[in-house]
Amino acid sequence: MAEPTRTAKLTIDDKVIDLPIYSGTIGPDVLDIRKLYAQSDMFTYDPGFTSTAACDSAITYIDGDKGELLHRGYPIDQLAEKSHYLEVCYLLLYGELPTLVQMKDFEGRITRHTMVHEQMHNFFRGFRRDAHPMATMVGVVGALSAFYHDSTDINDPWQREVAAIRLIAKLPTIAAMAYKYSIGQPFVYPKNSLDYAANFLHMCFAVPCEDYVVNPILAKAMDRIMTLHADHEQNASTSTVRLAGSSGANPFACIAAGIACLWGPAHGGANQACLEMLREIGTVDRIPEYIRKAKDKDDPFRLMGFGHRVYKNFDPRAKVMKESADEVLGLLGVENNPTLQVAKELERIALEDDYFVSKKLYPNVDFYSGIILDAMGFPTSMFTPIFALSRTVGWISQWKEMIGDPTQKIGRPRQLYTGSAFRNYVDTHHR
Numbered sequence: 001m002a003e004p005t006r007t008a009k010l011t012i013d014d015k016v017i018d019l020p021i022y023s024g025t026i027g028p029d030v031l032d033i034r035k036l037y038a039q040s041d042m043f044t045y046d047p048g049f050t051s052t053a054a055c056d057s058a059i060t061y062i063d064g065d066k067g068e069l070l071h072r073g074y075p076i077d078q079l080a081e082k083s084h085y086l087e088v089c090y091l092l093l094y095g096e097l098p099t100l101v102q103m104k105d106f107e108g109r110i111t112r113h114t115m116v117h118e119q120m121h122n123f124f125r126g127f128r129r130d131a132h133p134m135a136t137m138v139g140v141v142g143a144l145s146a147f148y149h150d151s152t153d154i155n156d157p158w159q160r161e162v163a164a165i166r167l168i169a170k171l172p173t174i175a176a177m178a179y180k181y182s183i184g185q186p187f188v189y190p191k192n193s194l195d196y197a198a199n200f201l202h203m204c205f206a207v208p209c210e211d212y213v214v215n216p217i218l219a220k221a222m223d224r225i226m227t228l229h230a231d232h233e234q235n236a237s238t239s240t241v242r243l244a245g246s247s248g249a250n251p252f253a254c255i256a257a258g259i260a261c262l263w264g265p266a267h268g269g270a271n272q273a274c275l276e277m278l279r280e281i282g283t284v285d286r287i288p289e290y291i292r293k294a295k296d297k298d299d300p301f302r303l304m305g306f307g308h309r310v311y312k313n314f315d316p317r318a319k320v321m322k323e324s325a326d327e328v329l330g331l332l333g334v335e336n337n338p339t340l341q342v343a344k345e346l347e348r349i350a351l352e353d354d355y356f357v358s359k360k361l362y363p364n365v366d367f368y369s370g371i372i373l374d375a376m377g378f379p380t381s382m383f384t385p386i387f388a389l390s391r392t393v394g395w396i397s398q399w400k401e402m403i404g405d406p407t408q409k410i411g412r413p414r415q416l417y418t419g420s421a422f423r424n425y426v427d428t429h430h431r
């Protein structure tokens with residue numbers, strides 16, 4: 001970490017404590033409170049981490065007020081337009097855009113690892129047919145550590161690298177297998193002549209009895225969805241991966257923890273919840289009723305796909321996603337899709353409504369992604385697994401960055417205790 005740029009003074013009663021201030025490349029400065037407890041016997045209190053930087057990182061930067069997302073400095077809209085998912089993976093993992101030779105080598109390394117251990121097929125068959133694919137994925141990704149012992153030593157940089165490559169390569173295979181299992185179809189092996197996104201679509205939609213040719217336009221849209229979800233700074237699932245990793249847990253276990261966190265409807269599960277909500281609304285005339293519900297303090301209903309902890313402006317990913325939705329539905333000849341009409345009208349009404357404007361609630365990445373995935377033929381239960389496979393590169397890049405830092409410590413938050421003070425145990429017959 002760089003030297004402090006200045007010092008803040010914190011006065012507690014008659015004691016003055018100096019707190020160093022650090023500046024990043026861009027973004028808000030941070031107050032260093034690491035010695036606060038030793039100096040003041042007090043903790044800071046910040047449930048939900050609304051004002052707390054838990055690490056320093058050089059991977060992704062978000063300016064929530066501007067609605068800007070940068071990966072290693074490059075804006076997401078440029079990456080979505082000009083780059084492709086595996087190139088963004090390289091950028092996130094290694095810090096720079098690859099040369100042609102580096103890209104070819106990276107693609108070769110990923111491609112060599114797309115299959116999963118044959119015995120994992122038996123592992124899948126232990127799940128109920130109707131298990132949610134996210135439930136299957138949490139289990140199967142955690143189980144990778146039981147199949148790939150030679151990449152679980154976190155102290156060996158080479159094993160860390162192999163684990164990262166394996167995870168990026170195998171997650172689409174695992175997600176597709178979870179899907180195939182849930183619909184009672186045979187698993188489709190990866191086809192390494194296809195690119196990453198096309199291969200995923202092939203594993204999901206091909207069947208052994210028929211030829212299946214991946215539509216290149218859908219493969220491009222899939223690649224873009226993956227690119228838009230690749231990393232997002234210290235969000236809940238990434239922080240989960242870091243916290244799990246801080247104890248020295250192996251990378252497969254850490255990514256399984258990230259998948260579990262992502263599943264929640266306030267996070268990655270929102271894309272499924274959003275499409276379900278749009279379908280429930282059904283027609284444009286019912287929108288005002290749902291806007292009323294979202295604004296009602298006594299109603300737990302929230303407009304899914306709206307609002308974000310960090311973005312207080314348009315989520316830049318949502319803009320690209322909206323364009324993609326128009327493009328894909330247009331190409332499939334379903335531009336009059338009623339769900340898309342409801343989504344657009346809902347967005348228009350919410351963006352003019354005082355409640356949403358004053359709270360700076362804008363559409364997030366999930367608002368349009370479900371419509372595209374639905375048009376491609378995915379059931380809602382596959383939306384979050386697709387998010388998970390796309391985010392794996394972000395999780396593993398952040399994990400590698402943390403483990404590679406010699407000053408890294410186990411994460412151990414403290415608390416404001418509000419339970420009983422000391423009391424003596426009372427025997428059952430005296431209670």
Ligand code: ACO
Nearest residue numbers: 265266267268270294302303304305306307308309359364
């Ligand atoms: N609909 C209606 N009201 C909302 C919404 C919403 N979607 N989101 C926030 N609000 C309101 C809250 O009720 C709160 O109102 P109050 O100040 O009167 O109490 C205010 O806006 C602030 O909301 P918080 O929940 O405090 O904001 P927080 O930063 O904790 O939550 C979150 C962010 C979880 C994303 C929230 O906006 C939400 O639940 N959105 C819907 C779920 C969703 O789309 N999640 C995906 C996020 S992106 C991602 O993970 C890829």
